[in-house]
Amino acid sequence: xxxxxQLTREEKLLASYRAKLRREGILKACLTAAICGFVLSAIVxxxxxxxxxxxxxxxxxxxxxxxxxxxxxxxxxxxxxxxxSTARRVDGMGLEERxxxxxxxxxxxxxxxxxxxxxxxxxxxxxxxxxMRIGIPKVLLAVLLFVMALAVFMMSYSTVLAVRAQxxxxxxxxEHTPTPSEQEDEIIRExxxxxxxxxxxxxxxxxxxxxxxxxxxxxxxxxxxxxxxxVKIARVSETAQRIHKLIEEYLSxxxxxxxxxxxxxxxxxxxxxxxxxxxxxxxAFQTMYDSIGPHVMAGEYDILAQTADDIEQSIRDATIKDExxxxxxxxxxxxxxxxxxxQPPEEGEEEHVGDEVMKDVQDxxxxxxxxxxxxxxxxxxxxxxxxxxxxxxxxxxxxxQDALDKLNGKEQEEQPEEPEEPEEPEEPEEPGExxxxxxxxxxxxxxxxxxxxxxxxxxxxxxxVPYEEQxxxxxxxxxxxxxxxKAIEDYLEFLGTEKP
Amino acid sequence: xxxxxxxxEFKTLCGNIFTQIGxxxxxxxxxxxxxxxxxxxxxxxxxxxxxxxxxxxLVRTLGRVFSLPFxxxxxxxxxxxxxxTGTNIIVKDExxxxxxxxxxxxxxxxxxxxxxxxxxxxxxxxxLLEAMQEHKxxxxxxxxxxxxxxxxxxxxxxxxxxxxxPLPEAQMDRFMFKLIVTYPNMEELGxxxxxxxxxxxxxxxxxxxxxxxxxxxxxxxxxxxxADVMNYAMRLTLATQPGSECPAQIAKKYIxxxxxxxxxxxxxxxxxxxxxxxxxxxxxxxxxNALACPVLRHRIxxxxxxxxxxxxxxxxxxEIIAELGHAGDTPKAGAEAVKTAGKEEDQxxxxxxFGKKK
Numbered sequence: 001x002x003x004x005x006q007l008t009r010e011e012k013l014l015a016s017y018r019a020k021l022r023r024e025g026i027l028k029a030c031l032t033a034a035i036c037g038f039v040l041s042a043i044v045x046x047x048x049x050x051x052x053x054x055x056x057x058x059x060x061x062x063x064x065x066x067x068x069x070x071x072x073x074x075x076x077x078x079x080x081x082x083x084x085s086t087a088r089r090v091d092g093m094g095l096e097e098r099x100x101x102x103x104x105x106x107x108x109x110x111x112x113x114x115x116x117x118x119x120x121x122x123x124x125x126x127x128x129x130x131x132m133r134i135g136i137p138k139v140l141l142a143v144l145l146f147v148m149a150l151a152v153f154m155m156s157y158s159t160v161l162a163v164r165a166q167x168x169x170x171x172x173x174x175e176h177t178p179t180p181s182e183q184e185d186e187i188i189r190e191x192x193x194x195x196x197x198x199x200x201x202x203x204x205x206x207x208x209x210x211x212x213x214x215x216x217x218x219x220x221x222x223x224x225x226x227x228x229x230x231v232k233i234a235r236v237s238e239t240a241q242r243i244h245k246l247i248e249e250y251l252s253x254x255x256x257x258x259x260x261x262x263x264x265x266x267x268x269x270x271x272x273x274x275x276x277x278x279x280x281x282x283x284a285f286q287t288m289y290d291s292i293g294p295h296v297m298a299g300e301y302d303i304l305a306q307t308a309d310d311i312e313q314s315i316r317d318a319t320i321k322d323e324x325x326x327x328x329x330x331x332x333x334x335x336x337x338x339x340x341x342x343q344p345p346e347e348g349e350e351e352h353v354g355d356e357v358m359k360d361v362q363d364x365x366x367x368x369x370x371x372x373x374x375x376x377x378x379x380x381x382x383x384x385x386x387x388x389x390x391x392x393x394x395x396x397x398x399x400x401q402d403a404l405d406k407l408n409g410k411e412q413e414e415q416p417e418e419p420e421e422p423e424e425p426e427e428p429e430e431p432g433e434x435x436x437x438x439x440x441x442x443x444x445x446x447x448x449x450x451x452x453x454x455x456x457x458x459x460x461x462x463x464x465v466p467y468e469e470q471x472x473x474x475x476x477x478x479x480x481x482x483x484x485x486k487a488i489e490d491y492l493e494f495l496g497t498e499k500p
Numbered sequence: 501x502x503x504x505x506x507x508x509e510f511k512t513l514c515g516n517i518f519t520q521i522g523x524x525x526x527x528x529x530x531x532x533x534x535x536x537x538x539x540x541x542x543x544x545x546x547x548x549x550x551x552x553x554x555x556x557x558l559v560r561t562l563g564r565v566f567s568l569p570f571x572x573x574x575x576x577x578x579x580x581x582x583x584x585t586g587t588n589i590i591v592k593d594e595x596x597x598x599x600x601x602x603x604x605x606x607x608x609x610x611x612x613x614x615x616x617x618x619x620x621x622x623x624x625x626x627x628l629l630e631a632m633q634e635h636k637x638x639x640x641x642x643x644x645x646x647x648x649x650x651x652x653x654x655x656x657x658x659x660x661x662x663x664x665x666p667l668p669e670a671q672m673d674r675f676m677f678k679l680i681v682t683y684p685n686m687e688e689l690g691x692x693x694x695x696x697x698x699x700x701x702x703x704x705x706x707x708x709x710x711x712x713x714x715x716x717x718x719x720x721x722x723x724x725x726x727a728d729v730m731n732y733a734m735r736l737t738l739a740t741q742p743g744s745e746c747p748a749q750i751a752k753k754y755i756x757x758x759x760x761x762x763x764x765x766x767x768x769x770x771x772x773x774x775x776x777x778x779x780x781x782x783x784x785x786x787x788x789n790a791l792a793c794p795v796l797r798h799r800i801x802x803x804x805x806x807x808x809x810x811x812x813x814x815x816x817x818x819e820i821i822a823e824l825g826h827a828g829d830t831p832k833a834g835a836e837a838v839k840t841a842g843k844e845e846d847q848x849x850x851x852x853x854f855g856k857k858k
Contacts, residue, residue, distance in 0.1 A: 088728065100726040101782035112502050112722055116781035 010106050011083060013121065014099070016129045018086045024134040025079035026071070031136065032078070033070035035144050037063040038151035045154035054162035059155050093131055095123050184229045191236045192216060195243065202247045212243050214494065256325055259314035265291075265307040266314060273325070278373045285365040292361060297354040301340045304361065308333035328371030335364030468495070506719040507776075513716055514777050516707035517565055524561040524702045526695065527688035528554060531679045534770075534794050535562060535653070537777065540716050541769040543676020544632050544652040546617070546667075546798060553681045554692075555655040559613040560702055562653065566713055567706030569647070571609035575620035577663060581627035585637045602639060607631050610647055610710060614654035618664045625671055628652060632674040649713050669757070669801070676766045677791075678798035723772040725783045730768065732826060733788050737764040739820045740800050748820040754806035755816060759799035766795045785826040792817050 011018070041063040048055035081089070087099040098120040105113040199212045219239045223232050260270025265288075272284035288307070295303040311333040315326045339360035341353055471488050474480060480488070514536075521532050531547070535558060538545045547555045556572075563570030573584055586605030590598050606612065607628070617625065631637050632652050636645045654675070656667070672678070684692060708716070725733075739748040741758030751758060771787035778787075797813040806816070 096780060096782075096784035096786055097726055097729050098780070098782055098784075100728055101724050104726050105724055110501070111504050111507070112724065112781060115504075115507065116724065119779075119781055 010103055013124065014083065014086050014090065017090050017132060018081055018083070020129055020132055020134065021081035021086055021089060024136075025075055025081055027134065027136060028140065029071045029074035029079045030067070031140050031144050032074050033067045034063075035140075035147050036070050037066035038144075038147040040066045042147070042151040042154045045151065045158040048158040048162055049154070052162050052165040054159055054166065056155055056159040056162075059151075063151070089132065090124070090127070093127050095120070095127065098123050181225065184232070187229065188223065188232045188236060191233070191240075192220060195236070195240050198240075199243060199247075202250075204247060204250045208246070208250055212246060215239060215243060253319035254317070255320045256314055256318040256322060256329060259317045260311070260329075262317075263310035263314060265303065266310045270314070273372070273376075276376050278369070278376055281372055281376070282369050285369055289358070289362060289365060293358055296357050296361070299354065301357065304336045304340050304357070308336040311336075322375055324375035325372060328368055328375050331371060332364055332368035335367065336361065339364060468492070502719055502722040506715060509712070510716050510719045510776055511779070513708050513712055520565045520704040520707045521558075521561055524564075524704045525554060525558055526691045527684045528558065528681060531558065531681050533774075533777075534677050534679050534791075537770050537773045537791075538676045539566065539649070539651055540713065540720060540773045541676065541766075542649060542651075542717055543766055543770065544654070544674060546672070546675040546678040547653065547655045547681055548658055548678060549655070549681030550659060550683070551657060553683060555681050556613065556615060557702065558681075559611070559653040559655070561704050563611045563613075564702050564704045565707045566611070566649075567709050568610035568649065568713075570611045570613065571606035572613040572615060573606050574615045575617045575624065577619060577621060577665075579620045579624045581624050582639075584624060584627040585631070585639055588640055600640075602642070602644070604644075605637075607637060608644075608646060610649055610651065612650075612652045614652055616656060617654040618656040618667055620665065622665050622668060625665065625667060629670060629674065632671075647710075649710055649717070672798045673760050673762050675798060676770065677794035679794055720773040720776050721769070723776055723781060723783060725768060725772070729771075729783050729785060729788065732785055732824065733764055733767045733771070735824055736788060736792060736820065737761070737767065737796075739824060740796060740817075748816075748823050750816050750819045750823070754803050754809070754811050755800050756803045757801040759796050763795055763799050767791055770795065789821050789826060792821060 041059040044055050044059040044062050047053075048059065083103055084100070087103045090099045091097050098116070102117050102120040105116055195216055196213065199209055199216070202209070202212075204212075216239065219235060223235065227235075255274070257270050257273030260266040260273060262270070268284040268287045268291075269281070272281040275281075292303050292307065295301075311329050315321070315329055315333075318326075339357050341357065471492060475485060475488055517536055518532070521536070525532055535545055535547075539562060547558065549555050559572075560570065573579075582605065584605050584607050586603050586608065588600040589603050591601040592598050612631075614628065617628075631646060631650070635648065635650045636643050638644070652675075657664075683689075735746055737759050738744040738746050739758075740751055740755055740763075741747055742752050742755050744758065747758075767788055768783070770791045771783040774787045774791065775781070775783045793814050796817050800813050800816065802811070802813060802816075
């Protein structure tokens with residue numbers, strides 16, 4: 001009991017030093033365990049290297065488990081400071097083995113032991129805990145660094161090899177995550193597609209549609225990848241407004257016939273002209289003649305002037321002018337004015353003058369019918385010619401498309417490895433080249449009716465290859481008809497390219 | 501059982517002893533200190549030094565200070581053992597009958613000054629063996645104990661080896677310390693000359709009686725030695741033995757025979773005295789390191805390679821201390837010696853007559 005009490009006194013005397021040594025012991029145990037952990041993880045990595053299995057997480061787990069477990073073991077059995085080891089460390093601060101001796105003399109109560117203890121306590125009072133430094137052997141640190149570097153290298157190297165091996169065995173298709181630039185392009189593409197759909201759905205003729213599609217093509221060609229999304233949207237919106245305006249203008253334009261319909265004196269003529277049927281026009285003139293006759297016979301010649309004015313007004317107001325028809329109507333208006341007597345008829349001569357006037361009117365109408373017949377027939381022939389031209393254009397586009405598909409198919413056969421290139425994720429910074437490849441497989445923008453599904457690549461202009469070169473080759477060949485040749489030449493002219 | 505009074509007495513007597521010795525001895529503090537340690541610990545001392553450095557004066561002073569009977573034996577080649585131990589002589593008693601009577605030799609004293617001990621023949625030198633170790637003398641089958649305390653303080657001259665007889669190993673081993681008495685420095689020399697101009701006689705007074713010395717010895721023996729320190733003393737001794745379980749690397753190369761168990765005994769005994777003299781109640785590594793050279797230097801037999809490489813016993817001992825990992829506890833002089841010992845290999849190799857490496 002006494003001995004225990006003395007031991008407690010000595011332990012109490014060295015408690016602060018021992019606590020510090022405990023921390024040192026834990027640190028040493030940690031480092032030593034980490035070394036062992038790294039060695040084990042390196043062994044696991046070596047196994048991973050040999051078997052080509054990705055054991056990175058197992059290696060990390062082994063390291064963590066070994067470090068944690070061995071730290072406790074090492075501290076328990078190797079680095080936990082006991083009273084003797086604490087005494088030795090304290091003596092190392094220049095106490096000349098006083099503390100070790102004191103610990104060994106614990107339990108003795110003779111004078112010499114008492115003297116020795118007192119001497120030791122005095123010496124200890126001159127040495128503070130702060131003077132005792134936590135000492136980590138440099139060799140331990142060096143070994144730790146070396147083993148850690150080795151393990152990290154082996155883990156990373158074996159993991160890379162294992163992943164490559166797995167990829168070789170089971171190639172995984174990478175999910176393409178669109179980049180912000182691609183997302184912007186998609187937005188703009190959708191806007192342009194919508195615009196094209198609007199153009200296709202608009203109740204306008206093919207010429208205007210082609211013109212509108214060309215406007216859209218120019219818009220696409222002018223959009224640069226360096227432009228911000230806001231700028232691109234603004235330009236598309238601006239173009240959309242312009243196209244809407246053109247469509248509205250088209251829809252709001254009127255023909256001479258429609259303008260004639262607006263006036264009371266020429267309404268029946270207008271209805272007839274709108275139909276384009278000369279027989280109906282003849283009937284309309286007859287109707288006009290019948291309606292004018294009573295007025296003229298009554299000496300009211302203003303009806304003729306009014307009719308002539310209305311005809312001229314209609315010619316002026318019409319936004320769609322058929323020159324031949326306008327000329328015929330103008331001649332009619334002039335003839336109607338000429339038919340008006342210069343001087344008012346004397347009394348009793350109204351009937352005679354009226355008959356003469358009506359005769360002139362009849363002549364004018366007949367002449368007008370004759371003139372308008374030519375104009376209406378010319379218009380009809382032109383409409384048929386336009387219709388035939390549209391059909392020819394379409395046929396020409398199909399032919400060009402077939403030719404281009406054929407050419408692209410040959411290129412792909414000559415370069416079979418090219419389709420794999422877009423799958424390479426190493427060069428995401430060159431989207432222009434990838435899209436250029438896609439563009440090469442798409443139909444060329446020959447006409448406004450063609451589907452443009454890969455137009456915004458940010459890099460390739462319509463003026464660039466391969467379309468130009470392919471068109472030039474086509475032009476130099478003998479496979480094209482004259483109409484197809486003309487269409488291609490028109491397209492190259494649109495692009496501003498010199499003809500071969 | 502040691503008492504407070506014993507400890508106080510030890511302290512007081514030590515102070516007085518060194519004070520009185522200081523009256524006659526100038527310089528040579530280490531030699532004086534180790535000599536006193538040896539006397540308190542009960543060991544014999546071999547003083548080695550050139551003539552005139554105060555060896556004999558030191559011994560005489562010690563005799564005066566310790567107030568003990570003092571005998572001086574001048575060892576010469578024709579000195580016989582009986583001249584040392586004494587002999588039986590035939591004497592006639594009152595009735596006229598002849599009988600042997602033992603005539604004590606000079607060894608029957610407390611302090612023996614064996615001056616120039618290496619000049620006597622081995623036979624005569626051997627006369628001291630029993631006395632030095634067992635503190636008794638056997639003549640014609642009769643053993644006679646010597647008075648306690650008993651010390652042999654021998655001197656020898658390292659030069660002028662012609663006509664000398666090196667001490668046998670058994671004799672050397674019986675000396676606790678071999679102390680090297682060096683030349684005094686200029687200041688010490690001046691003081692020596694000044695002092696001796698007044699008188700050549702020793703003036704030291706007695707400071708310690710035989711009984712007090714024995715009590716001091718008993719007190720010192722009680723000083724505790726920690727197991728680690730004891731273990732270090734054993735390792736220090738065994739490290740000098742090339743064939744031991746833990747020889748030092750340098751011992752394998754330069755030592756033919758290492759120190760005997762007497763060395764370990766001497767180390768511990770002397771270390772206890774030294775610790776108590778320094779006011780400590782425990783033995784430290786420093787005590788052992790400080791005493792290592794005087795205790796071990798005459799107990800190790802060097803190889804021929806050591807001689808050719810000019811490696812001394814002290815160099816080897818310092819190297820052993822450094823190898824054992826307690827060089828930091830060595831007193832300053834010793835530490836410096838260790839440093840110089842480590843540089844021995846950098847010195848130019850000595851060559852023989854024909855330029856061949858020895």
